[in-house]
Amino acid sequence: MNHTIGILLKHDLAVAFKNKTLYLVVCIPLFVFATLSLVDPAKAHDARIKIALLQTGTYAPHLLESIEQAPDLFAARRIPDEQEAVRLLGQGEVDGILIPVVGDAPRLQLKVVRQASVETLAILLRLSALQIGTECQNPNWVAEVQPLQTSSIKRQTLPTWILMMVLLVGFIVLPAQVAEEKEKQLLLGWLQTPVRESEWMAAKLAHGIVLMLIAVLVLQLTAGELYCAHAASYFAILCAGGFCFGSLGVCLGLLCRSQASARTLGLLCYLPLLMPAALSDMSQELRRIAPLVPSYHFYEPIRSLLLESAGPESFARAWITLMVIGLIACAASHRLLKKRWLM
Numbered sequence: 186m187n188h189t190i191g192i193l194l195k196h197d198l199a200v201a202f203k204n205k206t207l208y209l210v211v212c213i214p215l216f217v218f219a220t221l222s223l224v225d226p227a228k229a230h231d232a233r234i235k236i237a238l239l240q241t242g243t244y245a246p247h248l249l250e251s252i253e254q255a256p257d258l259f260a261a262r263r264i265p266d267e268q269e270a271v272r273l274l275g276q277g278e279v280d281g282i283l284i285p286v287v288g289d290a291p292r293l294q295l296k297v298v299r300q301a302s303v304e305t306l307a308i309l310l311r312l313s314a315l316q317i318g319t320e321c322q323n324p325n326w327v328a329e330v331q332p333l334q335t336s337s338i339k340r341q342t343l344p345t346w347i348l349m350m351v352l353l354v355g356f357i358v359l360p361a362q363v364a365e366e367k368e369k370q371l372l373l374g375w376l377q378t379p380v381r382e383s384e385w386m387a388a389k390l391a392h393g394i395v396l397m398l399i400a401v402l403v404l405q406l407t408a409g410e411l412y413c414a415h416a417a418s419y420f421a422i423l424c425a426g427g428f429c430f431g432s433l434g435v436c437l438g439l440l441c442r443s444q445a446s447a448r449t450l451g452l453l454c455y456l457p458l459l460m461p462a463a464l465s466d467m468s469q470e471l472r473r474i475a476p477l478v479p480s481y482h483f484y485e486p487i488r489s490l491l492l493e494s495a496g497p498e499s500f501a502r503a504w505i506t507l508m509v510i511g512l513i514a515c516a517a518s519h520r521l522l523k524k525r526w527l528m
Contacts, residue, residue: 189380193388194395197362201396206358210350210400217346218339218407233260234308237270237279244285248293251315258311274298281308339408344488345463348480350400351423352459355430356437356451359393363438364447373528382522386435386515393431394424410491418500419490422507426483429507432514433479439521482506 201207236252236259238244252259262279264270270282274296282296293312297305366372375385401423405411413419437454441447462484465475475481482503489500 189384190388190391193375193380193385194391197388197392198395200362201358201392206362207396207399209358210354210396211403213350213353214346214400214403214407217404233258234281234311235260235262235279236308237262237264237273237282239263239267239270239282239284240265242283242285244283244293255311255315258315271296281305340410341492343404343408343410344484344491346404347401347487348463348484349459350404351397351426351430351483352455352480354393354396354400355427355434356455356458357448358396359389359431359434360438360441360447360451361444363389363435364441364444367439367441367528368443370528373525376522376525382519386518386522389435390428390431390515393434394427397427397431398423413490415490419487421504422483422486422490422500425504425507425511426487429479429483429511429514432511432518436514436518436521439518439526442527479507479510 198207201210233256238249238252238261240263249261252261264273264279264282267282267284270279273279274282275298280297284294284296286292286294295305295308295312297308363372366375372385376382433454434451437450438447441450458478458480461471461475461478462481465472465481465484486500486503
C-alpha cells in the first residue's frame with residue numbers, strides 16, 4: 186500500500202511540475218518577499234523624518250533648538266513659503282510641514298499627506314518626546330508606548346501569507362487537478378487498476394501537504410523567519426491544516442465535472458475562508474464570526490506561535506477541529522469515489 190501511494194505521489198508531483206503548479210507555489214512567496222522588502226526596508230523605522238519649516242513663520246526658539254539638536258530624529262528644511270512646502274510634500278520630498286499658529290501659546294499645525302499613516306504617527310511621537318524633554322512640565326499621561334509585537338512587518342504578516350498559500354493549494358490547485366483527472370478519464374483508469382480509493386486519496390492528500398509545506402518553507406526562507414519556539418507544534422498545525430483543507434479540496438474536485446467548474450467552486454470557498462480569519466484582528470464583528478470558519482482554527486495557532494511564542498497546550502482544540510473536519514471531508518470523498526460520481 187505504501188509503495189502504491191508513493192508511486193501516485195510521484196505522479197502528482199510530476200504533473201504539478203509539468204503544468205507549472207509547482208512554479209506557482211514557489212513564485213508567489215518570492216513575490217510576497219519582494220513586495221514586503223519595499224514596504225518594510227531594513228532600518229526604515231530608524232530613518233530621519235524630513236520636516237519642512239517656513240522661512241516666513243515665527244517659531245518658538247526652544248522648538249527650533251530642540252529640532253536642530255536632534256539630527257538623528259529630524260532633518261529640518263527651511264522652505265520659502267507654504268505653497269512651495271505643499272508642493273514638496275505632495276512629491277514626497279518632505280514628510281510633514283510645521284506651520285506656526287498664532288495664539289496665546291506657541292502652537293503648531295502639522296500638515297501631512299494622510300492623517301492615518303506611519304509617517305504621521307512617527308512625527309507626533311517624536312515631537313511629543315522632544316516637548317517632554319525640553320519643557321519638563323505637564324507630561325502626557327502615556328509615558329511610554331510599548332507594543333506587544335515588535336517584529337517587522339514581514340514577520341507580522343507572515344501568518345496571513347501562510348494562510349493564503351495553504352488555502353490556495355487546498356481550494357484552487359487540488360480541486361482543479363482532481364477535476365482534470367476526472368475530465369480526462371484518468372481517475373477512472375487509476376481505479377480500474379489494483380489501486381484502491383483510499384490509496385488514491387492518501388496520495389492526493391500527501392501531494393497537497395507537500396505543496397503547502399514547500400510554499401510555507403519558501404515564505405519563511407525569503408522572510409528570514411525560520412525560527413519557531415515550538416517547532417513540533419508548529420509543524421503539527423501545518424500538517425493538520427494541510428490535511429483539513431486538502432481533504433476539502435479533493436472533495437470539491439470530485440463534486441465537479443470539469444476544471445473550470447472546480448476553479449469557480451474553489452474560488453467561492455477560498456475568499457470566505459480567507460477574509461474573516463485574516464481580518465479578524467481589525468474588526469470586532471469579524472472576531473465574533475471568525476471562530477465559525479475552519480480557517481480561523483488554523484490561522485490563530487499559526488499567528489500565536491510565530492508572533493507571541495505561545496505554548497502548544499492551548500492549540501489542542503484547534504488541532505482536533507481541523508482533523509475532524511478533514512476526516513469528514515475524507516469520508517465524503519471516499520463515498521463519491523465509491524459511487525464513481527460524474528465519472
